[in-house]
Amino acid sequence: MKRLTLLSLLLLFVYAAYSQHGPLQKNNIPLFGAQIFIEPGQSPELIDSWFQTLHDNGMNACRIRMFESYMLQADGTWDFTLFDYAFHAATRHNIKIYATFFPATEKTDIGGWKFPVDEAQKDKFARFIQALVTHYKDSPALYGWVLINEPGIDALPDTPFIRDSYADWKQENPSKEYKSNGYPVLMDTQKQKFQTDINTSFLRWIADEIRKYDTSHDVHVNNHAIFQNYGQYDFPAWRTFLTSLGGSAHAAWHFGYFDRQQYALAMLANAEIIRSGAGNLPWFMTELQGGNNTYSGLNAMCPTPEEIVQWLWITLGCESKGSIFWMLNPRSSGIEAGEWTMIDFQGKPTERLVAAKEVSQAVTANAALFREPHIIPSGxxxxxxxxxxxxxxxxxxxxxxxxxxxxxxxxxxxxxxxxxxxxxxxxxxxxxxxxxxxxxxxxxxxxxxxxxxxxxxxxxxxxxxxxxxxxxxxxxxxxxxxxxxxxxxxxxxxxxxxxxxxxxxxxxxxxxxxxxxxxxxxxxxxxxxxxxxxxxxxxxxxxxxxxxxxxxxxxxxxxxxxxxxxxxxxxxxxxxxLPHSTSAISFDKHYSNMLMRTLKAGKETLVICINKSERQENVLLNNLPETKNRKIIYANTGCNITGDKLMMSPEGVLVVQL
The missing domain is CATH 3.40.50.880 (Class I glutamine amidotransferase (GATase) domain)
Known part of the structure; x- marks a missing residue:
């Protein structure tokens, strides 16, 4: 009996040390991870091997789409066995899970629906939320819930739910026929305003349903295609029901306004929009492109290891709490089959995964610096x-x-x-x-x-x-x-x-x-x-x-x-x-295709610099503090700092503590 008691106490201690107490905080060490794609046909051993791969490559988090279609039984109940394998494996390998609600949809629907067709489908979703949350809320692997995948859609569908919601909304927001000074209103943006409001109200509804059964874990959502969809997002309103904010930033899907050399700039702009939208909430990049998009996506590409590193440091330079790649392992069938992955078809880490591991190791080795750094504003x-x-x-x-x-x-x-x-x-x-x-x-x-x-x-x-x-x-x-x-x-x-x-x-x-x-x-x-x-x-x-x-x-x-x-x-x-801070670290002149973020971490200053030009650049910095504690946190070959000068190789990244 004493041995059983001691074992129970030990298990409780391990659970308390590992499990998540409350939502993600701004002073947490950043998360690094990748989506693990769970689907029928996978064995428990195969699923376990992916979590082992995450752990062995410096990653401590993952995201899982909780496909209701793979759980729902003919009698209306749910069989969670397949996803239980993943949660058990995550617990064994100390991987935190962000679980994404993915209510039943068509087989060919890779993104999931954004709104129910009618109230009956909404009620079914509510029952699924209850079943899923009550089943997994006590799992030591659960870290947070993602409300729904990538809210935001080109045009609202013509469904009973949307029609009824719009009719109700128009009662409170009637259209104007004339301006107050008499000019007629021939066009208006009522439908766009409604789309923004219904996005917010539906996301709030999902969050409220989760909180009926789980009041402790993180509640998160990932916007997407930010440069096309930002008009649909009311981030200040979202802060009232989220505990962290995220986003999807896939170069192949979302950066169509930019050429490849500008993808780092696009990532910076994307990250800055989300950082501002998050306000006092923590944020992280919920989806980053991790591999090849062969037939899916709008622009076929495979990120280079250098781009993987740049994207990770850019988000960290915008105060993110990390990034999760889409994805680790390939899905087997349908659109995106065999694409986007960070492991090869033999399950071995690619150069991209190894590159991400190096960033994770650099952050882990300097954890105190990355708990809660703040951008030094230019004004x-x-x-x-x-x-x-x-x-x-x-x-x-x-x-x-x-x-x-x-x-x-x-x-x-x-x-x-x-x-x-x-x-x-x-x-x-x-x-x-x-x-x-x-x-x-x-x-x-x-x-x-x-x-x-x-x-x-x-x-x-x-x-x-x-x-x-x-x-x-x-x-x-x-x-x-x-x-x-x-x-x-x-x-x-x-x-x-x-x-x-x-x-x-x-x-x-x-x-x-x-x-x-x-x-x-x-x-x-x-x-x-x-x-x-x-x-x-x-x-x-x-x-x-x-x-x-x-x-x-x-x-x-x-x-x-x-x-x-x-x-x-x-x-x-x-x-x-323009007036701006004259004491902040900056370049002595304009350097084309050079990106830099400077942050304050306690008494230390962090400089993150990325060279997207095709040549070696020697960059002179203004206002560099004199310090004896200068330390290189991360550097590509050919990147270094000497005095007030940064030596930056093409595609290079340099992270320095001053």
Whole structure:
């Protein structure tokens, strides 16, 4: 009896040490892992071998799609045996599981449905949630729940659930026939607003169902295709029911606006959007592309080991709590069969998995540095508006001659500004306007860039005026505020921002695919449109408002950088006119295709630098602190630091503690 008691106590101790107590925290050591794909036909021994492979390659987490289709029995009950094998294996190998709800769907549906067809299907989902949560909530391997796979969809389906929900929503959000000043409303964004709201309400419903049975584990969700879908995501509202935020960032599916050399930039922009959206919640990248996409995806590719390393360090440089790859082992049948994996068909680790292991080992060896590092802000934030994406989706056409007239221009412009600043080593933020803190009393030294945000609702006038009046600098670029929230041309129906911007537009003139604009002594490549500010000859208007100023450059210079590929003029211009932290570490000049993030970890400073150019670069840093504790955390061959200079090999990554 005594031996049994001692054994029981030992098991309880092991369980307490291993199991998750509460949701993911911002001071947790980052997670590294990969999706383990569970499907019928797999043996317990095969499943166990995958968890062993994760463990042996420095990974401590995984994600599993909990396919109801593989559990549901003819009598309406569920057989969890197949997935029990995975949870038991995870427990044996100390792997934390994020379990994704994947309610029954068609065999060919690789992404899962985002909304039920009707209330009956919703009720079935509720019963599945109850069964799954009560079965696994006490498993020592369970770390968190993923509400549903990749919310966000091109167009809402025509189903009873959507029709009834829209009818109810319109009762509280009636369409307007006329503006308050009498102009008719011929187009509106009601359906886009509804789609954003129903995304939030359905995700909240899933979270509430989980919390009926499990109040302790992490509740998480992964948005996807962020550059196309951000208008559907209300991250501040999501914070009220999530305990962590995630995302899917597959280069082959989601980075179509960028060429391959720019994938690291796209990952940075994606990570910054999620970091801002998470607010005070922790975040991590729920899905990163781990392998070859042979027939699936929009752009066939296989990540190189160097890209795997770059993507991991980029997310860590944006304060993520880690990344999980899609995926470790291949699915056997259907779309994506044999694709995306980090092991080969003999079950051996690929170079990509070995590369990820090296990053995991570097982080584990320096765990204290990566518990809760914080980005050192430059004072510059690039903001975007959901309404601009909605307007673009209704107004833009697929004009192959001019990217500015195609869908995507309203996010390419902010990303271009982010790149221009990042290539100076500055930590610029990229965030939704609703995530910016307008409650401060002093914005001296702070800058906001609004780049080609073609629709800005009048409700934001007060916040922007407050920001500038209290000392902030607002730079407005491109066709910003061309439309209001109801797609009226603002210059024709009463310009809401005339007082703040200090004027109005006489006209926007389409000139050429690329032409030059002179601004403050800089010559800027510009795409398509030149904006004339009424009553002045200069291309730029500078207006003092309260303690701050507005710099108005109503020509599409950000798209000019994006289309031309020449970011140096835009970079030099932004750095010359925008207040920013002069004490933060930065580059001494513009370096094309160079990315850097600097973070503070306690008293230590972390520098993460990535060279996406095709040549060796020697980068001189400004404001590098003098320290005797300099330490290289991670470095590719040819990457090093000497004095104030970074030596960066092509595709190289260097992580230094100062």
């Amino acid at each position: 510059i934030d690039v903001v975007y508006f959901n309404e601009s994406l909605w307007a673009e989706s209704l107004m833009a056409i697929k004009d192959d001659r001019y990217p500015g007239r195609q869908p995507g221009a309203v996010i390419k412009s902010p990303v271009a500004c982010l790149r221009a600043l990042t290539e100076r080593g500055l930590n610029a933020g990229l965030k939704n306007i609703n995530e910016y803190d307008f409650t401060q009393h002093d914005y001296s030294g702070k800058s906001i860039i609004i780049a080609n945000q073609i629709s800005i609702p009048a409700k934001y006038r007060e916040s922007l005026e407050t920001f500038v009046a209290r000392g902030g600098t607002l730079l407005v670029e491109g066709l910003t505020a061309f439309f209001d929230e109801d797609l009226h041309n603002t210059m024709n129906t009463g310009f809401t921002f005339e007082k703040l911007f200090g004027g109005n537009i006489s006209e926007f003139i389409l000139k050429d695919n690329l032409f030059d604009v002179k601004a403050n002594g800089h010559t800027l490549p510009t795409h398509l449109w030149y904006g004339h500010i009424a009553g002045q000859q200069d291309a730029v208007g500078v207006h003092t408002f309260g303690k701050g100023q507005v710099i108005w450059l109503p020509s599409t210079v950000a798209l000019g950088a994006f289309v031309s590929g020449d970011y140096r003029p835009l970079s030099d211009y932004l750095v010359s006119v």
